[in-house]
Amino acid sequence: MLWVESQAMSDVSAKRKPTIRQIAAQAGVSRSTVSRVINGGHWVSPDARQAVEEAILATGYTANHHARSLATGRAGSLAFLLTEPQQLLFDDPTFALLLRGAAEALAQRAMTLVLLVAGTPAERESVAQFLSAGHVDGVILISSHESDPLLDQLIEVGIPTVCCGVPLGHERELSTISVDEVASARTMAAHLVAQGHRRIGMIAGPDDTPGGRYRLVGFRDELGELFDETLVERGDYSYESGLAAMTRMLEHDVDAVFAASDRMAAGAIAAARRAGRRVPEDIAIAGFDDSGLAATHEPPITTMRQPWDQISAQMVAVLLEVIAGASPRSVILDTELVVRETA
Amino acid sequence: MLWVESQAMSDVSAKRKPTIRQIAAQAGVSRSTVSRVINGGHWVSPDARQAVEEAILATGYTANHHARSLATGRAGSLAFLLTEPQQLLFDDPTFALLLRGAAEALAQRAMTLVLLVAGTPAERESVAQFLSAGHVDGVILISSHESDPLLDQLIEVGIPTVCCGVPLGHERELSTISVDEVASARTMAAHLVAQGHRRIGMIAGPDDTPGGRYRLVGFRDELGELFDETLVERGDYSYESGLAAMTRMLEHDVDAVFAASDRMAAGAIAAARRAGRRVPEDIAIAGFDDSGLAATHEPPITTMRQPWDQISAQMVAVLLEVIAGASPRSVILDTELVVRETA
DNA sequence: CATTCGACTGGGACCGGTCTCAGGTTGTCA
DNA sequence: TGACAACCTGAGACCGGTCCCAGTCGAATG
Secondary structure, X not given: XXXXXXXXXXXXXXXXXXXXXXXXXXXXXXXXXXXXHHOOOOOOOHHHHHHHHHHHHHHOOOOOHHHXXXXXXXXXXXXXXXXXXXXXXXXXXXXXXXXXXXXXXXXXXXXXXXXXXXXXXXXXXXXXXXXHOOOOOEEEEEOOOOOOHHHHHHHHHOOOEEEEOOOOOOOOOOEEEEEOHHHHHHHHHHHHHHOOOOOEEEEEOOOOOHHHHHHHHHHHHHHHHHOOHHHEEEOOOOHHHHHHHHHHHOOOOXXXXXXXXXXXXXXXXXXXXXXXXXXXXXXXXXXXXXXXXXXXXXXXXXXXXXXXXXXXXXXXXXXXXXXXXXXXXXXXXXXXXXXXXXX | OHHHHHHHHHHHHHHOOOOHHHHHHHHOOOHHHXXXXXXXXXXXXXXXXXXXXXXHHHHOOOOOHHHHHHHHOOOOEEEEEEOOOHHHHHHOXXXXXXXXXXXXXXXXXXXXXXXXXXXXXXXHHHHHHHHHOOOOOEEEEEOOOOOOHHHHHHHHHOOOEEEEOOOOOOOOOOEEEEEOHHXXXXXXXXXXXXXXXXXXXXXXXXXXXXXXXXXXXXHHHHHHHHOOHHXXXXXXXXXXXXXXXXXXXXXXXXXXXXXXXXXXXXXXXXXXXXXXOOOOOOOEEEOOEOOOHHHHOOOOOEEEEOOHHHHHHHHHHHHHHHHOOOOOOEEEEOOEEEOOOOO
């Protein structure tokens, strides 16, 4: 009876994942030594290390993340937090670019990405609770609006956070990764002027987003006397808003338009065409982001390329620094003018 | 001195998250009772329950996920696994739809979504290891190709898995959520015929994907004698492949084309225009998916709508069933013809 | 030759939960 | 009144790691 039971036991343990104790037993060392080998292997004799490594290889041992997190207090994961109203974000190809980049950067570090969506108030509540419970080590915040109330919660909880764009008023407490919005807008404005355009309009983004405010600033600065207040419309970065803004804009005499996002540019192009204007012959239209949509659009859209891969890589890198104890810091990256067919 | 030290201690413990022991002490019960209250609260006296609930409310206690996972053996999270070559997937708006739906469904159940990308061989390796280590309870597999080697690994490891589309040969071992491809294709083919078209071509997807194979089957079945083998081209669901396929197709006489994805349809429309054909006047072009791109495309694309919200909800629901011990099962959902302007 | 130092090792406490199980109350039924 | 069930409770053993610390041993130092 006893024999049968122990037989059953060993059957079970053969099925289960090996633990650090089994590795220790098999290698003839203590758990502590195995742990040392796993974590860098300092102060371990070559013999011991080899025995442990062989045992690990033989059994296919993998450390239990949960046990480790419990013991160390580190979660080994970051949250990718989306706070935009869903429609906006999931339409937006840029979010996918950031997500992939972040996932890639984390995988290289043997960490994981947890996706959090805080669209509805109920979702925001449960997300806030999740984050303050310390289930993740840090937060990658994807939100263009500066006024996001979740920001204050994150700061209060004190969880390391990095965001893209610059949330005004929090420069000291949060790390940010952004592009030089003003310079980027100047570059595009200069390009449009260089193409010979004089009556140049802008479809700006919301004023409470960095991209909405500073791209307009750069545009105005560069245009100087050419700048015409009546040729500025607002959109919310979406296709529809670009279409609506362009429809209004067409009531004025305009020969070029700079939209603050590729999607708005696409909407603007559609509006221009419906009005019987040719792009770029009758009216030039440029976008911003180079989100993938710009290249495949018919015709391909001239735009400012944001360095998405660098942005996501930097977000992860800076966030990990902060988690390791560094002070929050901000990184500003360069954009690049990509001339295609629409302007 | 002792006083100072205990003062310091209580300061520290005030900063740290409360544990179940502190709740127990505050409520004047044992840890076991607190645990019972947290998990449903059966076999707990009203008095004890109330005391515990008050203590939880007062302290803002939240259970430590890692500790719980360690004790229960359940991870409390699912993996959202992308196995496509990155380009294809992140261009594809459908993936974002599925991702959001899944995240939402999981948040409601207080579980989390871990994003895993298995693009490169190195990534595949580490993902496989991650999954077999049991760090997540189940896998939502996003891969349209049936031949995916990761599939075999998942089956071997025995981790509960659900996929969208039907991976041939694994119907017994994996759960699948899919749409009725054949019927959907027949519906669209019937629509094109009803519009008066007779020379109808198809830009099919890869033959090793369910959407590639069965949409063609349905198309052929419905067309009957109208079906013309020479009017079938292959693409890989991408915009570029649609453009290339359409360019070839235009060498034949054709008055309508059914593309197996919206992106290919968009590419096909671009190709048709470059060749000087008007859509839909000279040639009707329809897509498949209704991924968001179809509605905002200029002109809006006629397509078959896949029920993305239902698909993601069902994936989560079925996967959780399997994790709870149920047998794998397959769900087939209906699609809907959405007539817009291109066909 | 005694002392000190540094590399290496293992024991045990701990992280914060869950879960089994033995025991204590109370109520009901024979 | 005794037996037995139903309800409620807390002690203690886990889960699988990390990490502090005490201790061993050989070599170098004074």
